[in-house]
Amino acid sequence: MSSQKPADLYAEVRKSGFPVVAVAPMMDWTDRHCRFFHRQLTRRTLLYTEMVVADAVIHGARERLLGFDGAEHPVALQLGGSDPRKLAEAAVIGEAFGYDEINLNVGCPSDRVQSGTFGACLMKTPVLVAECIAAMKAAVTIPVTVKCRIGVDDQNPEPALDTLADGVLTAGTDALWVHARKAWLEGFSPKENREIPPLDYPRVYRLKARMANQFIGINGGIQSLDQAEAHLAYVDGAMLGRSAYHTPGILTGIDATFYGEAPVAFDYAALMDAMAAYAARHIEKGGRLGHVTRHMVGLFHGLPGARRYRQTLSTDANRPGAGPEVLKTAFAAIDFVAAETEAA
Template identity: 55%
Template sequence: MVHALPPAPVAPAVRDAATLSVAPMMDWTDRHCRIFHRLMSRRALLYTEMVTAPAIVHGDRRRLLDFDPAEQPVALQLGGSDPAELEAATRIASGWGYAEINLNVGCPSDRVQSGCFGAVLMKTPRLVAECVGRMIAASPVEVTVKCRIGVDDQIPEDVLPAFLETLRGAGVRRVAIHARKAWLQGLSPRENRDIPPLDYPLVHRMKQAFPDLHLSVNGGIPSLDAVRGHLRVLDGAMVGRAAYHQPWNILGGADRLWGDAPPFDRPDQVAQAMRPAIVAHLAAGGRLHQITRHMLGLFHGMPGARDWKRTLSEGAPKGGIEVYDAALHQVTRIAA
C-alpha cells in the first residue's frame, strides 16, 4: 500500500510557467537550445535533456548540471529507477537552483529501458511512488513526473487513472502526460512518437477526475492555436518537436498566453540577439554548429528560410561568426 505523503513544495511562478513548456528532448534541449528558446519567451518553462541519476552521483556534475541563470525558469529531468540513487541525485542537483525536478517515466528507448527507467516504469507504479517520495524529501522545489498514458498491452483508461492516483498518494501534484502509449518492443523511439495514436480526450478526462492535480498534455501539438485549445481543459501544454523545428511559430508569440507582449516582433531580431552568445561561445573554444544546429528552423515557412538553413548546415560545422552573419544577411535581404 502506498501511503499518502505531503506534497512537494510548490512555487506558484513555476506552475504559472508550466502553462506552456518545451519538452525535454535528448540531444536537443541542451543549454544552447534553452538560451535560444528563452530569447523568444520570457515565460515558458524550459527543460533540460534527461540526465541519469547515476551520472550525477558518479560523474562530472558541473558539466551535467551547470546552466545560465538567464534560462530560468528551467527544470531538470532525471532518469533512474533506484530510489536511493534518485534521492541522492536530487539532493545534489538542488544545489544548482533548478526551478523543478522532473522524473522521466515516458521515454521508450531501448537504452533507457535497459537501465530500467523511462516508460517501462509505468509497469511498476509502486516503485515510481517510492522514487518520487524520496525525491520530494530531498528537494526544496517541486518534483514532477512526465509519463505516457500506458505501455504495451496496458489499457490506458484503466492504467492512467490508477497511475495518477499512485502519484498523488506519493506527494506529486504536477504531471505532464504524453497522450500516446509506448510500445517497448517493436517500435523505435522515433516510431513511438508517431505511430501509437494520440488520445487527447483521455488526458482531458483526467483533469475532471483529478481536479487537484496540475496536468499538462504532451505529444503532437503543432501550434499555439492547438495549445490554446488544450488550455481550455487542462492546466498546461508541453510542446516538443514543433517548438524545436519551428521555434518562432511556437515561442515567438507564446508570451501572449500570459497576456504579455513578446520580447521580439520578428525572428531576425532573435537571430541578432543570439549573436553575443555565439561570439562568447566561439571565444571560449566552442564550435558554431553547437549552437546553430538548434536554430535551423527559426525562419520556418518564411522567405529565405531555405537559404538560412543551407548556409548554416553547410558552413557552421567548420566556420565561425562570418558564416552566421552571412546566413543572417541572406535571410534578411530576401525578406526585405
C-alpha cells in the same frame, strides 16, 4: 547561475490562473545551447533539459551534464532512474545547480532506457514511481514532477494512468505531464513511438476532470499555438515538442498568447546579437559554432531567404574555425519585414 529565479512555478500558476506552456525534454536536442536559444524567443515558457540519468549526475562530470546559463530560467532538470535513493541524491545536486524543477522520466521507450529499468517501463511499477517521488520530495524544496505515458504495451490506459497518477500525486508530486499516447516497449523504435501509437487526448482530459485540484499537463503531437490553446480548455499545461524544435519561431507568440503580455514585433536584430555573443563565449571555451547553430536552422521556416539561411548554418557554421560572423551572414539572407509580420 542567475539569482533571478522564479518562486515555485506551480504555486504561481495556481495564484495567477495562467497555464504552463513548456518545451518538452528531447534527447539530443534540448541541450543548454538549444535552451538558451529558445529563451531568446520566449520569456515565460518552461524549458526542460534532456533526460540525465541519476547515476551520471552522481558520478559524472556535473558541470558538463548540468551546467546552464542563468538566462534559461525557468528551467527544469529531467532525471532518469528507478532507485529512490539515487534519484533523491541527484535531485539534491540538481537543486544546488539552480534548477527550478526536478522531473522524473516515466515516458521514454528507448532500448537504453529499458535496459536501465526506467523511463516508460516504469508505467508497470507505479508503486516504485511513487516511492521515487516521495524520496525526491523529501530531499529538495523545489517542485518535483512526473512526465509519463497513458500506458505501455497491452496496458489498459484507463486503470494504468489512474493508478500511476494516484500514486505519484499522493506521494506529493507537484505536476503530472502526460504524453497522450501509449509506448510500445518492443516492436517500435523511439521514433515510431512518437508517431505510430494513436494519440488519445480525451484520456488526459478525463484524468484532469477526475483530479480537478491537481496540475495535469498534456504533451504529444501539438503542432501550433491554436492547438495548445484548445487543449488548455481541459488541462493546466501544454507541452510542445518537435514543433518547437523544428519551427522555433512558434515560440515567439507564446508570451502574448498565454501570459497576457502585449503583442509586439519580435526583435530579430537583438536575437542575432544575443546568439552571436553567446556563440562567441562558447567558442572561447573550446566549443564550436555548430554546437549552437544546429538548433537554429528551422527558425525562419517558410519565409523569404530561409533556404539560404539554412544552407549557411548547415555548411558554413560547421567548418573549422567558424565564428559568430557566420550567424550574421545567415540572418542577412532573411526578409525581416516578412519575418516580423509572421511573428506578430
